[in-house]
Amino acid sequence: EIVLTQSPGTLSLSPGERATLSCRASQSVSSSYLVWYQQKPGQAPRLLIYGASSRATGIPHRFSGSGSGTDFTLTISRLEPEDFAVYYCQLYGSSTGFTFGPGTKVDLK
Amino acid sequence: QVQLQESGPGLVKPSETLSLTCAVADYSISSDYWWGWFRQPPGKGLEWIGSIHHTGTTFYNPSLQSRVTTSGDTSINQFSLRLKSVTAADTALYYCARHEIKHGAIDYWGQGTLVTVSS
Numbered sequence: 001e002i003v004l005t006q007s008p009g010t011l012s013l014s015p016g017e018r019a020t021l022s023c024r025a026s027q028s029v030s031s032s033y034l035v036w037y038q039q040k041p042g043q044a045p046r047l048l049i050y051g052a053s054s055r056a057t058g059i060p061h062r063f064s065g066s067g068s069g070t071d072f073t074l075t076i077s078r079l080e081p082e083d084f085a086v087y088y089c090q091l092y093g094s095s096t097g098f099t100f101g102p103g104t105k106v107d108l109k
Numbered sequence: 110q111v112q113l114q115e116s117g118p119g120l121v122k123p124s125e126t127l128s129l130t131c132a133v134a135d136y137s138i139s140s141d142y143w144w145g146w147f148r149q150p151p152g153k154g155l156e157w158i159g160s161i162h163h164t165g166t167t168f169y170n171p172s173l174q175s176r177v178t179t180s181g182d183t184s185i186n187q188f189s190l191r192l193k194s195v196t197a198a199d200t201a202l203y204y205c206a207r208h209e210i211k212h213g214a215i216d217y218w219g220q221g222t223l224v225t226v227s228s
Contacts, residue, residue, distance in 0.1 A: 016208035032212055098147075098157035
């Protein structure tokens with residue numbers, strides 16, 4: 001069973017700053033199946049990035065994803081007020097289904 | 110814009126069966142996507158429950174597989190979840206969603222429905 005770990009648990013930043021969120025897998029995985037979501041209070045998750053680095057439809061260019069093997073990163077280049085939320089990474093496997101990380105909360109400093 | 114809406118009882122007694130339905134609008138569940146169920150206990154993270162394809166193919170979270178059944182009705186464009194023998198640990202916000210399996214991306218979600226397991 002592959003476990004996803006996200007760090008930090010909470011990231012306190014100000015608007016305009018750069019956010020760097022980490023997702024680490026317990027063993028090497030295909031980047032094709034690494035996905036990132038944003039979730040705001042009272043809302044369903046929103047798809048941001050799939051295939052580790054491809055932005056979903058309508059996602060602003062300030063969101064970018066990178067990584068391979070066991071280490072993946074979501075970067076928000078300049079935080080906007082609407083970006084303060086919880087971010088989840090997720091891995092898909094054809095036999096194991098969906099595995100989510102515990103999330104990173106980006107909150108206002 | 111694909112729209113999904115969960116419905117079902119908000120309160121289920123321990124040991125009973127939780128049943129939810131997801132109505133899909135503006136997109137046919139007979140298309141080549143998968144339709145899944147996810148849940149999120151209050152204040153906690155996300156967990157996948159199971160998914161179904163219009164061909165009838167299903168796959169489930171191994172940790173829940175013995176208790177889960179999903180089904181679909183293409184004539185009314187809905188799919189359903191049954192989770193039997195529930196306990197308080199099954200209390201959560203339940204989401205239905207659309208996903209693909211090329212990347213495992215979940216691109217449309219319902220708003221979620223809170224199910225509480227309590228006597």
